[in-house]
Amino acid sequence: MSNRPSQPLRGFNSQTPKNAFDLSEASLLGDEPSYIDYFYDQPGSMPGTLKIEVDAPPPVIVLIDYSDTKATKVEIEAPEDCEPYLDTESVSWVDVKGLGSEDILKRLGHVFNLHPLVLEDIVNVPQRPKVEEYEDQLLIVARMVTLQANGQSFISEQVSFILGQHYLLTVQEEPDHDSFGPVRERIRCNKGTIRKQKSDYLTYALLDSIIDGFFPVLEAYGERIEELEDEVVSNPTRQTLEKIHGIKRELLTLRRSIWPQRDAINMLIRDGSDLISHDVQIYLRDCYDHTVQVLDMVETYRELASSLMDVYLSSVSNRMNEIMKTLTVISAIFIPLTFVAGIYGMNFNTEISPWNMPELNWYLGYPACLTLMLLITVSLCAFFWRRGWFENISTVKSTVKDD
Amino acid sequence: MSNRPSQPLRGFNSQTPKNAFDLSEASLLGDEPSYIDYFYDQPGSMPGTLKIEVDAPPPVIVLIDYSDTKATKVEIEAPEDCEPYLDTESVSWVDVKGLGSEDILKRLGHVFNLHPLVLEDIVNVPQRPKVEEYEDQLLIVARMVTLQANGQSFISEQVSFILGQHYLLTVQEEPDHDSFGPVRERIRCNKGTIRKQKSDYLTYALLDSIIDGFFPVLEAYGERIEELEDEVVSNPTRQTLEKIHGIKRELLTLRRSIWPQRDAINMLIRDGSDLISHDVQIYLRDCYDHTVQVLDMVETYRELASSLMDVYLSSVSNRMNEIMKTLTVISAIFIPLTFVAGIYGMNFNTEISPWNMPELNWYLGYPACLTLMLLITVSLCAFFWRRGWFENISTVKSTVKDD
């Protein structure tokens, strides 16, 4: 039995790939939440134990070997087929997608001479983003979000980088989605300087595209918050509440993804590494700036969501005020009137004494009674009018009309 | 398609320039919010790619070349025309306003020998304020807010500084607004020491005027908060709520502008640079103080706005209390009276037995009944009076009257 949480991330619907987050509002109701529950070993298990999930897709390995003058793309069957490329001067980018075969992953670990803990971090996802330096390798664990084509859902998966002298090994969870397409295109078409650079620049380029992938997702959250800002004042319902809480929860998750990523990139810049040249460090500084921008926006959105919860509560109280005002105005006006009517509905025997309800026998008794009622109504209305209760009621009505 | 958010900053009205924030209250209702959504590259795109917005104004280039003895102002057509000035001993301030031409901006990058990432930071606005040192240049990205003449709206735009040995290149988003007028005047009229100083002093002078430009905007927020403090207690409405949330949101944005600016200036002071002389560092310390003051005020306003939200909620609850008191007093008095009236409206046959409603045939039945009602009213009023309910009701009324 694998003790990996069986559904770590909320699925969008049955056709949606695993790990997909859904940004549409509907998905916020009744679905299971979207925590990233980190992978954990069975307590006491050996370090380096690999846990292959049953439904993990089998690995697809693509090797792109390029130098300034040429670029080759090879689909690799067996991990050992990479070996001839690794020690050449040209940059070899081995991109593994899918974690579904323990055998292949172990052989991969053998080919790239990976420390058992590195292999564990790559395979037992999700891990916390981090950078770790090994003898002649650098391990970078990152989290990639990819906005789906429909703009309504995004996929979150782990990407691990193993940077060596002349190669870069990237391992992704899913074969179908990544944000590396434009980088492949730049290699293929020799756009920009990427073919003239080493594997460290490639690492930067991929990391940068991962970070840039957060922005469209954040923008989608920004739009949802804007919508909620309208909704929370004009028409706060129970669903609004769930949506606000849902956004807070998802932003917590996003923050948990991006925060360690920032620390990791900062560590790369600050501590340096023989594997990363000075030039690429300048580019990483740029990438670091973007990570900070993402964090900035996440924090801003979180504070806005918290403020929205207050606005919601106030708004609900406000509505209650209006409801109570309506009730009070109506009750306060009609209850005294009903009392007056009740008085003259009493059956005291008017024939026994002139003190018993003589009004009933007045010539203008009924009109006088109605006039009294009118006076009561007018003075109560004036009382409420001066306290400004009618204004708000009409305001509310017109606001609703305007919407 | 440009993936820059099409309307990053809320417009004031149709005549208002892009990036304008409106401080008047009306604008807080129904407008789109004012987040600074940072510029982001399409994931995987090449570093150094420039994104020119369709509606960006074409660049206007003005060069001011001055030394202690003379000061020349030249409108430049082609960026290459700057070259003769750059290497002379006199200070050359090249001020570029508008980001509407990729060609001119690229040629500018060539003339000033800018790193591709620097050019990207300048053109792909907004970026997070920062300081970056390159071989013989210093990049400073700052955010400038300019209060409009009417005092009701302000413009927020990015200003980038490229400081070289004998020149300063500044790049602004908009040609129409900046707060640099007085500095130009000081250069033209040789006021103060500015003409005796180098380009680093000019950088300081411009940065300082940018920071000073935040104060009038903050003062406007201070006034709005004061108004809300009155409104929230005396007459809290749904609009009040929106205004408080709006202020919180905008202060978050302001804080996000000024916080990295503080860090950047601090870095300038702490790490020093060959391009900035010791004397100017003393001036920058002053500028740093002002930035901290701005932050202080922003934080104070944010805490006040948060407290206002609590006051609002309490105030709404208070009002509800008063409404409920009114309802309760009226109901509690008239419901028992109506019950008494109801009793004597029953039709029990008084002729069948002396036990059936003998009161109806009493000589003083009706006056006795009215007296009973009076007693009930008086004792209930006394009950409520002792609990202090009448006081508040009258207090409220008189408060409303006083306003």
Next chain:
Amino acid sequence: MSNRPSQPLRGFNSQTPKNAFDLSEASLLGDEPSYIDYFYDQPGSMPGTLKIEVDAPPPVIVLIDYSDTKATKVEIEAPEDCEPYLDTESVSWVDVKGLGSEDILKRLGHVFNLHPLVLEDIVNVPQRPKVEEYEDQLLIVARMVTLQANGQSFISEQVSFILGQHYLLTVQEEPDHDSFGPVRERIRCNKGTIRKQKSDYLTYALLDSIIDGFFPVLEAYGERIEELEDEVVSNPTRQTLEKIHGIKRELLTLRRSIWPQRDAINMLIRDGSDLISHDVQIYLRDCYDHTVQVLDMVETYRELASSLMDVYLSSVSNRMNEIMKTLTVISAIFIPLTFVAGIYGMNFNTEISPWNMPELNWYLGYPACLTLMLLITVSLCAFFWRRGWFENISTVKSTVKDD
């Protein structure tokens, strides 16, 4: 008299071992809370004084002595029996379970040459997790949580490690539960590299299994929070409130356990120690990552629980709104109708004058009156309908139906 709090941790039920936490919902109501109240000395008592609790189980001592080639497991009667094993090259793991005998513990202290303060930290539980270096020993105090087999409760106890050159002494509170089984298995079956490694690796392996033991417990909390997220919106009751507060309280406790544990492991990595080899430090880095993940999750859950409290409050207000709407709609419709009925229940003498309630003698008086009532009802309903009050009421009803 021992001044250790008699019931520091909430028991599950009478059959449950001491220190057990119960995760099932029922236990959250009416039980005593689950603070870890640290052990404290009677003020002024001598350092090194041991406090044996009356109900502490007597110590059971198991020694496992292993090297690459062999592994022996011995049940030890007297602490002195350990001595022959301690100085051999093979690794000796002395595992003491139970703190019920001052004599044995003191003799143990003598055998292992423990500082009086170390012995105190081991025996007077609970202590705050920490690392302390002594001359040729390293003291690590950790807190271990073990999820029970039923998945509904967990046990929290202190585990102290004394790491020496060739031995590791571990002291646990309880004889019945630990998460070290798989490690024992790995030693017995010579799985992985554990038999080839020193006592420092054993320390790592045990610490790692302690940390991994937190994850199932956290997962249980995650599930409870998910359940509460549903409950708090669909059906908030008084129990929901207690549950949210209970979770906040327990997460505070968990955080207090794991936070110093993180610091302790970090100190091990950062400051190093002669007793811990470089290789094992790499493994400890992995263990540190897991601790940070645990903390991450605890913090996330705490923020979610805080947000849930807000949601609860809003949800309760929402329900109140609905209740008030129902009351207001019913009252507002029937009170005016009752007033009309009251009017025509008055007994003005219609024979005395044509002004006295002529309606009563109209041919169609009663139908006209009913029509009037119908008109009032319809217009009030329309009023409430336009304000959207009916919609919510029906929404609520259908929501309840759907559940």
Next chain:
Amino acid sequence: MSNRPSQPLRGFNSQTPKNAFDLSEASLLGDEPSYIDYFYDQPGSMPGTLKIEVDAPPPVIVLIDYSDTKATKVEIEAPEDCEPYLDTESVSWVDVKGLGSEDILKRLGHVFNLHPLVLEDIVNVPQRPKVEEYEDQLLIVARMVTLQANGQSFISEQVSFILGQHYLLTVQEEPDHDSFGPVRERIRCNKGTIRKQKSDYLTYALLDSIIDGFFPVLEAYGERIEELEDEVVSNPTRQTLEKIHGIKRELLTLRRSIWPQRDAINMLIRDGSDLISHDVQIYLRDCYDHTVQVLDMVETYRELASSLMDVYLSSVSNRMNEIMKTLTVISAIFIPLTFVAGIYGMNFNTEISPWNMPELNWYLGYPACLTLMLLITVSLCAFFWRRGWFENISTVKSTVKDD
């Protein structure tokens, strides 16, 4: 036009000096708030520009020159008159009160050889408290609060210190108030060691008296918070709310004054300066302790004020509960009774059939009906009694009585 905020600090009443804060409760209602809005230059203005306010009092200059053996006090007309004293071995304390003359202040700057930025910091008040070291001078900007004699209001003003080798220049905003009297007395009467010490000790003595001046003000806030703690539970009104918010706002301001002051003094101690001897640093440590105590108290008061806001909200909700209970009890009892009375007020024709309201013709119909009503009343009262509603109502009443 000066762009200094025309009324930076709330005036007490028309006779009150500028910058006075009023601590009496009345002043909290309807007055303008008391932010310290820092002075800011017109954007782009020259550094070193002095802004003289129209209503600033003209400077009064007093020089106290003292050594162990003698102490002279001289009222100085022209700043240049100070010069003979400055370079002697005796300590010269030049105390300038009032900022109303640009000419005198500039000449003062010339006499003391002040950097233009120093003069700006002195004159363009308020500035943030800070310490800055110049070539042979130390600038200390501090904020002084002086409790008025009536104990109901306090004055806040800036005091700037320029410490030189043999002199101390202090510049205050107002001529009328300071807390330096006792120090002057100690110099005059040669109390303590002050006459044996240098100008650095004098600086310490004055700083210490400034810090000590915060305590009486804080004590006044402590008393107001205590009063509010009573008021918020026993009799929460709208004014209470305003007072709590007002205290939070003023404590924010106080904190903004004292926080940078602490940093400044800490910097003096940590970084040292040739101008401050080791002995005086020990005294400054004491002064630092006091600053930390002030901050401690401000923070405590702020947390208490925040907690009070929660208490207020809860208290208002509590009151609402009581109101609603009253309404519910009265309505719930009388509405059913009224219904019963309504039944027997119906006019069904009892003569047509024996099924039509035979009760009306029962011999004991009316007493039976009254008994039924009594039964309903008793059982409803019992219902409410068991739910504890009556208790609270009476509790409340008696509480009110007791007050």
Next chain:
Amino acid sequence: MSNRPSQPLRGFNSQTPKNAFDLSEASLLGDEPSYIDYFYDQPGSMPGTLKIEVDAPPPVIVLIDYSDTKATKVEIEAPEDCEPYLDTESVSWVDVKGLGSEDILKRLGHVFNLHPLVLEDIVNVPQRPKVEEYEDQLLIVARMVTLQANGQSFISEQVSFILGQHYLLTVQEEPDHDSFGPVRERIRCNKGTIRKQKSDYLTYALLDSIIDGFFPVLEAYGERIEELEDEVVSNPTRQTLEKIHGIKRELLTLRRSIWPQRDAINMLIRDGSDLISHDVQIYLRDCYDHTVQVLDMVETYRELASSLMDVYLSSVSNRMNEIMKTLTVISAIFIPLTFVAGIYGMNFNTEISPWNMPELNWYLGYPACLTLMLLITVSLCAFFWRRGWFENISTVKSTVKDD
């Protein structure tokens, strides 16, 4: 006039010693609050001025002189009598209790050669806990809390330590209470190693007993919070609110006592001192751990108290919901019924037309009317039943019953 706040700490009752805190619930209502308002000098007063309070008890001086072989206890009349003991090799512990005589305290300062600021810190209580190193002395200011015998109140007082080479001077505020008894006992009976150690170990022993004295007080708070947790859900009253606020306030005070104490002990460990041996530093590490534990618990309790305030507010809202439900159910059922009764109480003349209330003359008019009412009641009950309103009402009732 002394400007020390006359009642800095809340008295328990008139027989209670000054500085006593009362933990019983009753004391939380109506008493004055328990801030530690730090001592402050009259602004501008000389450093080193001693302020003797009128009601301070006269000092009692006890000297305990001990070495490994002997231990002498002497009651000292005049401070000068200590001198013979101070320079001997044996450890001299001079314990001064009471601050009521300026003369004796000054002579004490002379005997021990105290810096004027040290004497001031000792005498002018309360001061913030701190450590200060002087030439051959170490000043430690600590705060000691002593739980009274009844377990219902505790005393808070300042203890100052002056550690010299061969002596320790401790100064306490009160002669009657301290937690040093067991340490005296250990010296007298030569228990443990205390007699073999120097004055630094004595300092540790006393500090440790001071820290351990916080635990029983914290435990008392823990119990109060537990009680409040029950009360706040089952029976929230106005007093509950005051209690929660009171606990928050007192925990703030406790935290303010223990926080600087932790810093002080940490400084002792980190910075070392010639007066403290390496061995004792190991013991101080233990003492530091305890301080951190105290802080941990205080912070946990504070978070729990804050959460309790939220629970309180929610709980009050919950109750309001139940009240409103009761009102709504009763009103909603009876108001329509009363309306029906009102209809048939109208007096339309049935003889004039067959359209006028023919029901009144139906043979089964009255039974039909009652049936209609029954139908209305049943359908309304069903409506409320389906919305789950009855359940909660009964739940509440049974909960109350169960308690």
